[in-house]
Amino acid sequence: MAATEGAMRMGKYEMGRTLGEGHFGKVRLARHADTGRPFAIKILDREHILAMKIDEQIKTEIATLKLLKHPNVVHLYEVGLPNVGKSTFFNIVTKLSIPAENFPFCTIEPNEARVHVPDERFDWLCQLFKPKSEVAAYLEINDIAGLVRGASAGEGLGNAFLSHIRAVDGIFHVLRAFEDKEITHIDDTVDPVRDLETISHELRLKDIEFVQAKIDDLEKSMKRSNDKQLKIDHELCQRIMAHLQDGKDVRLGEWKAAEIEILNTFQLLTAKPVVYLVNMSEKDYLRKKNKFLPKIHAWVQEHGGETIIPFSCAFEQKLVDMPGDEAAKYCAENQTISLIPKIIKTGFAAIHLIYFFTAGHGEVKCWQIRRQSKAPQAAGAIHTDFERGFICAEVMKFEDLKELGSESAVKAAGKYRQEGKTYVVQDGDIIFFKFNVSGGGKK
Secondary structure, three states, X not given: OOOOOOOEEEOOEEEEEEEEEXXXXXXXXXXXXXXXXXXXXXXXXXXXXXXXOOHHHHHHHHHHHOOOOOOOOOEEEEEOOXXXXXXXXXXXXXXXXOOOOOOOOOOOOOEEEEXXXXXXXXXXXXXXXXXXXXXXXXXXXXXXXXXXXXXXXXXXXXXXXXXXXXXXXXXEEEEEOOOOOOOOOOOOOOOHHHHHHHHHHHHHHHHHHHHHHHXXXXXXXXXXXXXXXXXXXXXXXXXXXXXXXXXXXHHHOOOOHHHHHHHHHHOOHHHOOEEEXXXXXXXXXXXXXXXXXXXXXXXXXXXOOOOEEEEOHHHHHHHXXXXXXXXXXXXXXXXXXXXXXHHHHHHHHHOOEEEEEEEOOOEEXXXXXXXXXXXXXXXXXXXXXXXXXXXXXXXXXXXXXXXXXXXXXHHHXXXXXXXXXXXXXXXXXXXXXXXXOOOOOOO
């Protein structure tokens, strides 16, 4: 598609001026029609691409761009050894048809999908307002190939996939806790604790490599400059290196708030929150007993004590393949439920996200923000003008609305509040923002 300077709209993006051109296309400034947020969008010249036969270059560029993070896009990756159930889990969660073959590297590129975060509060609000539009919270989950011992040194498809992980916000670590002669294990035997050690070791080695390169760069810069920040960063990197070389993950260290700000820019693999998903056989899941689970639990408690969720891909796959009524009956007969909703909600919470609601007859929508965000920053999630011209936030608690039945009843009970710039938004708040900017008005 040729790029022109005139007004143009592509999907929900309103195209603006050209920022630059070259490398088989033009880059134009664009704004999202709903949020007003700015984006840089590359418009490819199809004729040039076909003439130059540079489709492989495009694929490479797209793969590189995937590593860039936008503050409002949240990613979780699945990691684990080959043949532990990662792709099967991904297929179940997203209901996509992605190969789950009995081969270590069948997942060549990360498969990505957005999944809704189940929430009874959202469902209730939709029932109350019967809006024209319903927008639930979501989590973006990515499936990558299994890591192997030596991945940090390039074994298997190691380095490429460790690079993919660096760009994400959190990790689902899928562990194999079932025996099946038809599904080979890359180490021949099933030993989840050994697998935990392997993955953790590879992630630490990659972080050590990154931090050492950072130290080298800082030392070169310190020879040319007396910038105090360089010394602060260097001292922090030395502490991180000692922590990693002592066999400890970065997320388990004690860091000051200012240090955490610097750490976040490094995107270290072992700094990311982890949720451990223990994939058992259907038989073990239904009887709530697994011989590997006690040792897994002991290992995790010794290494940070993060959340462990035992589940069964085989069981979940069976439910997905059944009609809804049959699946419900099967769960009732076995006195159990699907754990996929719990897994999604746990992953969402692990990466320190909450959401507030805007609710009315036009739309009920979840707005995702970082925990501890203040009202102006929450307003900015809707539109930059809301944050820039923030006046106040009119807030009611979901629990109050559900108990009293209507906004007017909440107001009559004195539970409809006006909050200022210092208000820390709570999960489940229902908010109406007032703002005023030059040339604008109030919402």
